[in-house]
Amino acid sequence: MxxxxxxxxxxxxxxxxxxxxxxxxxxxxxxxxxxxxxxxxxxxxxxxxxxxxxxxxxxxxxxxxxxxxxxxxxxxxxxxxxxxxxxxxxxxxxxxxxxxxxxxxxxxxxxxxxxxxxxxxxxxxxxxxxxxxxxxxxxxxxxxxxxxxxxxxxxxxxxxxxxxxxxxxxxxPGVASFTRASYDAELRGDTGTAVAALEQALELAATPADEAFCRTYLGGLAWADGDVDEASRHYAAGAEAASGNPPVLLGQARVAAARGEVEEATRKYRQVVQAQPLPEHLVEFGEFLLAVGEEDEAAEQFAVLATVWKLFEANGVADDLEIALFEADHGDPGAAVAAAEAEFARRQSIDAHDALGWALHRAGRDAEALEHARAATALGGEDARFLYHRGEIEAALGQIDEARATLTAALDRNPHFSPLHAPRAEQLLAALGGRP
The missing domain is CATH 1.25.40.10 (Tetratricopeptide repeat domain)
Structure with a gap:
């Protein structure tokens, strides 16, 4: 994720x-x-x-x-x-x-x-x-x-x-509002303002939960920039403030995965999905397991995911965005397009553009996909996965120079953005001739 x-x-x-x-x-x-x-x-x-x-x-x-x-x-x-x-x-x-x-x-x-x-x-x-x-x-x-x-x-x-x-x-002005200000700045690619807003939030944190909340988001910003050590520092501080906090554990799992600490990453991911079996957590754990060759356990996580989605749907939660991405990566491209189109009909956010672009690409509709992939990366923020998706689509369309530049930007942004997809981005970039 x-x-x-x-x-x-x-x-x-x-x-x-x-x-x-x-x-x-x-x-x-x-x-x-x-x-x-x-x-x-x-x-x-x-x-x-x-x-x-x-x-x-x-x-x-x-x-x-x-x-x-x-x-x-x-x-x-x-x-x-x-x-x-x-x-x-x-x-x-x-x-x-x-x-x-x-x-x-x-x-x-x-x-x-x-x-x-x-x-x-x-x-x-x-x-x-x-x-x-x-x-x-x-x-x-x-x-x-x-x-x-x-x-x-x-x-x-x-x-x-x-x-x-x-x-x-x-x-x-407080934790909730400054956190939103940070996110708004991040979406627009203004990392300096995003960090400054979070630091203000941290100064106002009145409880251990508030501190862990701010530390988790600071760690996420460092992680998005590919700064594993800085992310680790914030996650450690968050864990000290609120031991067992699932978002903190998730951050620590990502850090361990980036460092090649497979046993530690697996342990942390298990703690996350046990505490908060959210669809996005189950997908991320499953993709990590695939990346380290644990296909059977990954399949177990994806089986739980199907059950969780049914439970959420029964309680009024629409999760077509995550369904579209999952089907595009691990299931039926046709189902991915259907889910992504349903999501896009409800909202036209950069996330919805990315999901629809990726689903269309996996269904072989690359010309349509590129329009959405470009829209997903147009706001200013450089989400590494969005860039990877766009680079894949550009490569499929024979736009080699553009694909090399986009894939390079994704890996420069965060070479560990996904244990499953970051290596694929590296492999595709090498196949296209390497960095421009």
Whole structure:
């Protein structure tokens, strides 16, 4: 998987941290401290579980408390992210819908929570609409501006995302907003600004989880630049702050793989998929196993992947982007094109352009593929996998000079971008005559 896909997960976490912290703050302000989510969460080893328990107790006593229903829904969305258990989405939807039933007007908290839920389910158009509705009620909600930023980014409306992000930064400069600012800069190829924004976020990190969050993203930026040692330093600091954090473990697995430490990489990847069996994690582990010759174990990961996709689909999550890439690399090119076209119909982001271009290439439709591959690399950021895909397509079209330059750029950006595909990029570049 690319660093950018990991970044998308981190950004989703960032706005949910705002939602959950808002829930905690709201309950802590309660005149009945015995029912405070915040007080319980501070003392408990699992603050999310404590928050759910406290909210449920409150709702047993005051079932018409629409604010607590909205807070409970937000916590359920965060639990889904942390556990990779999409069954929490239905619980979140029920709680948020209940809040709106009780308070149909002026309920920006429930609308924002539903927007975050829509983003988590990859229904970005609905998320943008819900965020707009929440902001019509409360234009000063940094959380709603964060939901809108994410939705617009994933829809490919990068200018609109920048506007929403600027408002979020004005209202609440903090970990979630500075992390988004970093991602926006990374997408546009401004690595210096991306790092500076993350360093600001790190200075404001108030909890070990916040520190690990920032360190993971700093490590991801270093990794995207091919700086394995710098990435390792940040991941180690993240692990010290929050031992067992899955995104940190994922970063450490990548570092170990890049260094040829097969046993350590395998161990870390196993920890990741056990803690968070997300589709992208299972694919990445499976591709690593293929790269080191463990075809049978890779097949096991891909079998689990098929089950996980069914579970996510049953809980309202559309994952056509990942399906398209997986089918293009490991399955049926026709299925890859169908999934990629379905994704592109919903959004025209650089990720969707890349997936559709790659799927079309694998189906032998290279002239069409090149248009999308160019669009995927037009924003300014230099994602190594996107460049590799474009280089493959250029080579297939006989554009040898262009392919050599593009493949060189991919490997210069990050020679370890994928244990499976980086060696293929090297081999193709050599076959074309080497670096220009």
């Amino acid at each position: 690319t660093t950018r896909r990991t970044a998308r997960n981190l950004l989703a976490a960032g706005v949910l941290l705002l939602l959950v912290s808002a829930a905690v703050a709201g309950r802590a302000a309660s005149p009945e401290p015995g029912r405070s989510i915040g007080a319980v969460a501070t003392a408990a080893p699992d603050p999310l579980a404590a928050a759910v328990s406290s909210a449920e107790q409150r709702l047993e006593e005051v079932p018409g408390d629409w604010r607590t229903w909205a807070e409970l829904g937000a916590v359920y969305v965060e639990q889904a992210r942390v556990t990779a258990d999409p069954s929490y989405y239905a619980r979140a939807e029920d709680a948020l819908d209940r809040s709106l039933e009780l308070r149909p007007e002026g309920n920006d908290g429930a609308l924002t929570g539903l927007g975050a839920l829509a983003n988590a389910r990859h229904d970005f158009a609905a998320a943008a609409d819900l965020a707009d509705r929440a902001l019509a009620v409360n234009p000063y909600s940094a959380t709603a501006w964060g939901v809108l930023t994410d939705a617009r980014t994933q829809l490919g409306n990068y200018d609109g995302a920048g506007v929403a992000l600027s408002r979020m930064l004005e209202l609440r």
